[in-house]
Amino acid sequence: MSSVMKYINRIARCYALFRNGKLKIKGLNVYQHSYILKICQNPGVSQDQLSRLLYIHKSNVTRQLALLEQNGYIKRIQNDKDRRILQVYPTEKAYEAYPKIKSASAEWGELLLSDFSEQDIDFLFGMLEKMTEKAVQIAEKEIEKDQGSCEK
Numbered sequence: 128m129s130s131v132m133k134y135i136n137r138i139a140r141c142y143a144l145f146r147n148g149k150l151k152i153k154g155l156n157v158y159q160h161s162y163i164l165k166i167c168q169n170p171g172v173s174q175d176q177l178s179r180l181l182y183i184h185k186s187n188v189t190r191q192l193a194l195l196e197q198n199g200y201i202k203r204i205q206n207d208k209d210r211r212i213l214q215v216y217p218t219e220k221a222y223e224a225y226p227k228i229k230s231a232s233a234e235w236g237e238l239l240l241s242d243f244s245e246q247d248i249d250f251l252f253g254m255l256e257k258m259t260e261k262a263v264q265i266a267e268k269e270i271e272k273d274q275g276s277c278e279k
Contacts, residue, residue, distance in 0.1 A: 131258075142235055149231045152224050154198030160228045162191055166201055167217045167225040173206070174213050182266050200224070 143157045155163070165180050166172060172180070178188045192215060195201045200221040206212035217225075240248055 138239075145235050146228075146231050149234070150224075150227055152227065155195075155200065155224060159191055159195060159200075162188075162195060163200060163217070163221050163224050163228055166215050167221055170216050171214045174203070174215060177215060179270070182263075195221075 146157045146160060150157075150160070161181055162177070165177060169176070169180070174188055174192060175185065177192075178185045181188065183191075192201060192203060196203055198220075199218055202216045202218060203213045204216060206214055240251075243251065
């Protein structure tokens with residue numbers, strides 16, 4: 128069986144090129160688009176929660192959020208009850224970028240699926256959903272192992 132990841136990674140890289148061509152948003156790179164989407168959908172999300180929502184390591188999330196804050200897309204505010212928790216809020220600049228990112232994502236999906244029948248699309252989504260569920264199970268186990276090693 129050929130590696131499914133070869134195809135998934137190629138699609139992801141092509142999508143990044145597509146977004147880069149479509150979205151010329153100052154101070155925002157293609158890798159930060161998913162952050163903008165999640166933060167606008169979940170204002171006040173903590174950095175840890177965002178890490179879990181995106182399945183990205185906490186240190187990478189911290190670095191990207193620092194850049195987004197520096198470029199005026201987000202604000203990080205300490206939680207009143209627990210000063211160790213930083214909550215992330217979108218700025219007006221993030222809310223302005225949000226519909227552009229959503230639109231580019233929808234357009235990409237339409238372009239990719241334009242030659243597929245409804246039946247093919249339903250089948251594909253079913254398979255992708257199963258793969259995603261499996262990937263999440265595996266990732267959750269890795270996250271638990273990582274957190275367990277930090278507590279020792």
